Amino acid sequence: MNDVAVLGAGMHPWGKWGRSFVEYGTAAARAALADAGIGWQDVRSVVGADTVRGGYPGYVAGATFARALGWQGARVTSVYAACASGAQAIDTARAQILAGMAEVVLVVGADSAPKGFFAPAGGDRPDDPDWLRFRLLGATNPAYFGLYARRRMALHGDTTDDFAQVKVKNAAAGALNPYARYRTAVSARQVASSPVVADPLRLLDICATSDGGAALVLSSMAYARRHGAGVPVRIRAVSTVTPTYPRTVLDLPDIATDSAVAVDPPALGFGESIARAAYEEAGLGPDDLSLAEVYDLSTALELQWYEDLGLCGPGEGAKLLREGATALGGRIPVNASGGLASFGEAVPAQAVAQVCELTWQLRGTAGERQVAGARAGMTANQGLFGHGSAVVAVR
């Protein structure tokens, strides 16, 4: 097994604090180091997941965090893959550990989010699909979420109440999480009376953008043993796959899909292929999971992830939700952390935060939102332009 140990996990609470991402990332890093019982001076490599804000991509994040913690000569890496940046950072750290390049690696992601819709980088850039979809169509991220949601309603019979129930479920879990930004219960009626943003989705169906920071201290299994870490949570798989041509589901920021004229569509869609790669590397299947943390940018997208992770059959996401299987106390809790619904997205921190939640759940230290007897968990998300992201952790 190519396992690496999770020695420490730490977060700065999500919110709209209006401070620098450096502060959130540094706080999360110090928390993760304290959790690991490791001094910063012992870290031999730091990997930063970049924000696109704050001038240079997060001042080119890795070095900015290393400087804030105090220069001590560690190897540095900075990665950017939009929403998948955190998974790429974890994957980079893991590769360095497994290659023997570093025994202890600090992974940090943090963001200071602007108000309102995410917008593309500035300037006149007609060759950039992300710029074009705003310029030509005004197609915001929620517009794509609205398209998926409407498509599910037509194809699978999902209802807007099903979508609202995802928010109700995640808000109930988030209310138990001290790191979540929104910590109050939400009713289906509140969702239904919130304003429509991108038909059929309403404001409370769509995740906010937040400030936040998350960090992990990863090490080799040998180091963890020497360090006396007992039975640490282990990262068993990281999936960072790209899609397979032709990609026939419209995905942001694209204005059109690939054409399936020359080549038939692949058997697995992108989301399914992200999960498949993680399962194959981990030697696990959906039935082995105790919990999953998925990217609920919208309520309807969470249902899609159920299907992509194989927690139910195609089109059965809403049924699984209605059965209560994915709520705390259910057969396979999804987003026990409260998910993006309770956090809001802090882009480069989010995929790291997902693994923090798995770590606490697998240790059995998740408090009131603890999934009983958690043994294995998966995180899943995808980054703009085709960056797959999934992590399997076990204990």
Add this chain to the structure above:
Amino acid sequence: MTRVRRPVVAGWFTEGDGDREFRLLGTRCGACTAVFFPREDSFCRNPGCTGGELAEVPLSKRGRVWSYTAGRYRPPAPYASDPDTEWEPYTLVAVELEAERMVVLGQAVPGVTVEDLSVGAEVEVVPGILSEDADTAWTTWHWRPVEVDR
């Protein structure tokens, strides 16, 4: 004052006023027949193709609604919209083209709302105006329900 009509992006659709002739323009690979929209002029993206000549090809005029939504809030720049005017929601339609086996997104013609649409309904591409400034009318493509046309 007459504004000059200019395509908001060059080479993506035919120019001229006729609704009936108006088409989106993609490219087709001469080696593997793959179609690309937005047009791909420098390389074929089929991983099994070593690359052929990419020739311009008009896309089907009609297709069926894959999905649709409405933007109830003003999008950020670079979408052209005067923040001092009241925001007029617009409808976005993703349309499945049978011959090309692909889905193409576009705005619906002004006035078409989500109430006028359903998944699977037939729509056709027509010329439209995205925005106007002092001396230019920026042209684009719009999807229009075929029924409304009768």
